Amino acid sequence: MDILKGKSYVVTGGARGIGLACCQAIIAAGGQVAVLDILSEPDSSAAALQEASKYHYFSCDIAQQQSLEPAFHNAVIALGGQLDGCVLAAGIGLDKPFVDISWAEFDRLMRVNQSGIFFVAQLATRAMLLQDVDKHGIRGSIVSIASRSASGTCPGHLLSAYGGSKGFVKSFTLQLGHELAGKGIRVNCISPGYIETELNLSLARIRPEVQYFFTEAPPLKRIGQTSDVAGGLIYLLSDAASYVTAIDLPIDGGMTAGTGLTK
């Protein structure tokens, strides 16, 4: 189904994990992507997409203005100057007791998860404002990856700082969605629960007991897959969501209603 046929997107964090799954889903839906990611190279599964010239890769740190701005500029050029949307998936985790978190850890987390989202969205908005509206009155769509931790606890995790950073993403989405609605730019976010990516798997290598929560805490009784998040993303980017802005879409196996834990 080519519901994003001919559309072009900048995707941050698209080298692996949720961001890469979002890229794969966009391309499968007929679009192309330009990826901004701090890794020097993307996961090997992106090679075929690169060869097909649907996946353009730019290594940069979205938390540094001097690194981000030229990379964003080059990304839009690679997309032929058109920007139908921007997916903000780059992020880092911090799962640690509140009393042990250092200033350096906190500053880096906020720099990536808040400043990175804010200023990539600003660059995308400036580019979209130069474009004409489509038949629905829309110039472009911005989708950020927030987190279940923005709205509630995640059993097995200690997320005072991370959840705080994702709370910013959620409230930023509501404020910006409202501000830009009259300018034809839709702004939404997705709040995933536990998703099987390196972010969680690396934690499980250090604290194997968290694996219990990955499958038992979601009422749907499994850990989420990156494709679960990508499915919601395609809806939010597509014309099916042309009347949808300033929302947070939870993709968390039912944890918004409560956990499935019995003890």
Ligand SMILES: NC(=O)c1ccc[n+]([C@@H]2O[C@H](COP(=O)([O-])OP(=O)(O)OC[C@H]3O[C@@H](n4cnc5c(N)ncnc54)[C@H](O)[C@@H]3O)[C@@H](O)[C@H]2O)c1
């Ligand atoms: N995995 C989960 O359970 C889960 C749940 C809720 C939200 N999220 C969020 O989803 C997003 C994707 O996470 P993931 O699970 O795929 O993790 P991941 O670590 O596999 O992917 C994150 C990507 O972001 C990139 N990145 C990190 N810092 C960057 C920077 N400064 N500049 C550019 N790129 C940078 C990484 O290189 C990586 O490719 C993150 O925002 C994360 O907070 C993940």
